[in-house]
Amino acid sequence: MANMAQAIRMALHHGEKHQNLQNIFGEDVGPPLGGVFTVTQGLKTAWNTPLDERGIIGTAIGLSLTGSRCVAEVQFSDYIFNSIDLIKQAGMMCWLSQGRYTLPMVLMTPVGGGVHGSIYHSHSFDSWATRFPGWKVVMPSTPLKAYGLMISAISDPNPVLYLIPKALLRQKGEEKIPGEPQDEGELKSMIDAPLQNRENWKPKWPDLQEYKIEIGKAQVVEAGSDLTLVSYGRTLHLCREVTKKLKKENISIELIDMLSLYPYDWALIKKSIQKTKKIVFVNEDTEVTNFGEHLAYRTSKECFYDLFAPPKVIAGKNIPGVGLHPHFEENTLPSFKRIEEEVRQLLQAQP
């Protein structure tokens, strides 16, 4: 099975071949490296830029103003903060121009912890991202979803922030990418650049098929009836483990993968709340003015009389960064243990 890095790479190739994707760029995105996480190896239209996030995002805006589809990368979301005004500007173009300028651009950036990335390789950006009206914001949790979301993002006429949970980039999926060869080794030999002598290397792309995940739609990963867990990206997997463990105790958790943070699939979440009466939102961005708080607010506002207990938000602690030592990371970001404890506590609540 392809891992997430390979899946995104294949989606970008699909974009080049079938979706008129003309430029993929960022720092170390082009040859010889093909991205620090190998996401852009072997892509025909990938090129290197100076170490300059503002230039990268500005170039993406300019290219897309001309109608040219592009995917730009900021190497880590930790370094995107110097470009907030440009991101705001991109989200404003369609509205400001009364719909006459649209920006078919994708800005992808790895986010979150889980890799011992220390203070400046562990930041989350999802809550920030949802504060840029005019953008769509997505975050995949599996290779297939990464493939489907990227193909949709490339097709979208609006700017799309494609947040990559960096801890999942090497994680293999349980479902094949449409067109992916049966043998994992074969895929690797086809699309992974050799470690040495890669100057003349060219990938052999599988015959990839279109597969889209509609932006704005969530998915029920596990149907349940006792409590709803809503997450995305890396923490979705922690929630899944908790769900599995509790299932053995005949506790039925409904697990929802949001996939799109904005626009988001409220209809699916609301339906689940009305069924289970209890809900927990889990993500790893810092807890104060967290995106999950918006969802919890909406839950209270619209589903108050459906609820058996107040909604919960499990998020990263409100501290400046994620410290390097595992002790810091474990106590900062949502963990399996913490999610399990909070879920068990909520399960005890009586109406």
Add this chain to the structure above:
Amino acid sequence: MGFRLSKTILKEIHYQMASSRLLDERLIQIFKKRGGYFWVGAPGEEAFGVPLGKLVKKGQGLEYDWLHLHYRCTGTLLAMGLKTKDALRQMMSRKTDPFTGGRNFIHHYVIPEWNISPISSVIEIQHNIALGTAHAQKNTKGISIVTGGDAGTALADFATSLIWSSKPSKPLPLLIIVLNNKFGISTSFDGQHSEKHITDRGKAFGIKTYNVNGNDVEESYYTLQESIEYVRKNRKPALLEAEVSRMYGHSSSSGANYDESQVCPLKTFEQQLIKEKILTQKEIEKIHQDIFEQLKKEELEVSGESEPDESIWSHIYANNEESNWRNF
């Protein structure tokens, strides 16, 4: 010394410079009588701005020039064909404002039909965006032109435009123009910058540079013509610095009062036109009076036009796709 430009062009430039000045003066008056919320504009930049507007290859698409202008672009846009009435509509936040529908300040134009990128109040971000249009134009005959002020060159975005446009592997057809009025709001350039000319910074990147007295019409015209042709032909960047005046201060926030200490490019040009017998004093006065009357009439008409009634949620996404979370 006589003019090199033809009488016809000189008269056109004069008319557009006078229109630009009188329009901005009318806009200031509208602000002062609370008919608009804010004014910023180009009095003092007309001798450079108008020739720029006349020399660009105007149109839509990559074969035409892309313009990433700062908000002192009155003369440039009028020379390209902007209707003064539409500027008044933007100033007075009317529904009929064809650029932003009442969303943005005066001179913050958005004109896709002329490749005018949305003009932003955020200083210098246009330098980053211009890289993208220039990149898309590499294999065309079009070029990208970006304008900004002197104060903005302190921002990293200016350095970005120099570095990216002069990349050895991918030079860009980008003309970078600095309109140096020697001020950032109230802070003098000389007190903050030690470089003699801003263009000196371009030389470090091997970029062709030009310095011009932006208060001189012909010098501006011919230097712009040469620099535009250089970029168009060589598909490489150029950096042009024009020294200009600022006749009414930074904006309405600083009072927007006439500054006698500044050299007025319009008066200077008119004196030259009279001296060279291109126009008489009487003809110039008549031009001013006609423009004044036209603007007065247009202001009255625009004041009777509707205010915006569109939903605030319109156009956030392309094709008006739903963007209001309350409706998700």
